[in-house]
Amino acid sequence: MLNRASRMRHSLIIAWSVAVVIFLYIPTVCIVLASLTASRYFQFPISKWGLDWWTKTLTSIEVRQLLTTSITIALLVTVVAVFLAFFGALAFARHDWKGRSVYQKIILLPIFFPQSVLGLALLLWFNTLGLPLSWKTAVFAHLVWIVPVVTLVISIQVYSFDPALEEAAYDLGASRWQVLKEVTLPVLFPGLFSGSLFAFLLSWGNFPLSLYTTGADTTVPEYLYAKMVAGYTPGVPVLGTISTAGAVVLLIGGYALITLLRRTRSTEQGGQDA
């Protein structure tokens, strides 16, 4: 039973957390409001509501090009990052080996590094190698930061993975490939799934790395930045809202899928136990 003092404390914590969440979503609300304004300049309280800027933005060919570039980069980053990070996570959390604690710290370094500086360093590096900058170099740049993050995300799943499962499969005569396909991958699937979600979304929202490494190609965050520095256009809030909504839908959809998956799996196991 909670006594009075700790009930009081819990209510305070809840109130504070609600305030912090509101603080976190103030800008999002402002952007959505601004996108629904019909006038050329944003003024609050809004005198004229309308969806004019939405139709204008959605029918623009330029915006379609931007979305294509951003999605292509994010998809490629996801595929490569999950592949690399899968092995990276096994080395991080599954195997005991001599260089492991050093390796774990190496993985963290790119995460604990100012991204704008990393972007410039990569720009210089691509220039040295004579690589022309395009969305392809941006994929590489995103990976430098995203592979370590995804490695950590998958590692958390790998920690809870019982190596005895693999050994049992080997004892039963399974080949290395069979063990990977029938045991390791299915068990680690939730981790791989959240890893790919992270990879896609972090690439989708990345600005500092894209800024220096995309060359003539433009991603959505870069375009928005260029527009907002140049002065106010109502297209910025519209595209900002689209970008935010995309992230929300993917994240909530992904979360729902994972929960569903866990539930089916636990009922299956329950059935087997019975």
Next chain:
Amino acid sequence: MSPGFRASLPVVIFLLAGFAAPLIAVTWFSFMPARTFSFAGAATLENYRTIVESTSYISFLWSLGLAAVTVVLLAFIAYPVAYGLVRVFGKWSMLVTLLFTIPLFVSENIRLYGWVLFLIKNGVLLGTIKSLFGVQAESMLFTLPAIILGMVYVYLPFMLFPMSLGISMVPQDTRDAAVDLGASRWQVFREVELPLSMPGILIGCLLTFVLAVGAIAEAKVLGGQQIIPITHDIEIAFTYAQNWPLGAALAVLLMLVVGALVLLVLRRFDLDVLLGRR
């Protein structure tokens, strides 16, 4: 070759080519003559001398100072929420975590732009005040507090999640034992909860500090370029000034500060304990 070493190879090779090599290239470049664009020049310390003789140290101090203020504010703002995530919210904590995760995936300049719309003259805040009370208040946009607000806002999740990881490492039994032995709430916090969750808190502080030192968008979007952090100096050297060696030298100095700090703090931690092997 052990299986762990073999599994680590793809990532390690990738990071050598994509992380170590660029940093070496930057370091090398910082010793090239000013305003050149090749690696072939005779090595010189000229760029570093230029920096020492210039006013760059002001930008350095701004970056470090802003980052320090951000970390301290965030430690106090995030702790109650992190505590709530672990001990109070129960089945709601998944939802709260999700709410704090979503903004991470939206480019920070879009979100900062939302703050501009909120704070600007005739924006959401001042427009509401005006229509309710008829008062035309001064906008805080393009001031130092606006930059700090932006930084606290952007880096909040990076403090919150490591912190809640740390708090979840405090065993309930230890807390109960302390209470049974007659410890007051404050004593439990100071003698049990705080020390045992310290690894997570420190990782959170380190992460936010490092990211905040590298911040550039907050000062540009919300600060109206009144304050020039070091990252902005570096960017100017690389872009408008077309002086890559100077920019590289500034970047090397920043990397040294960040690198020293990260290695110093990370050396003390066992990541296995922090991430999962309980």
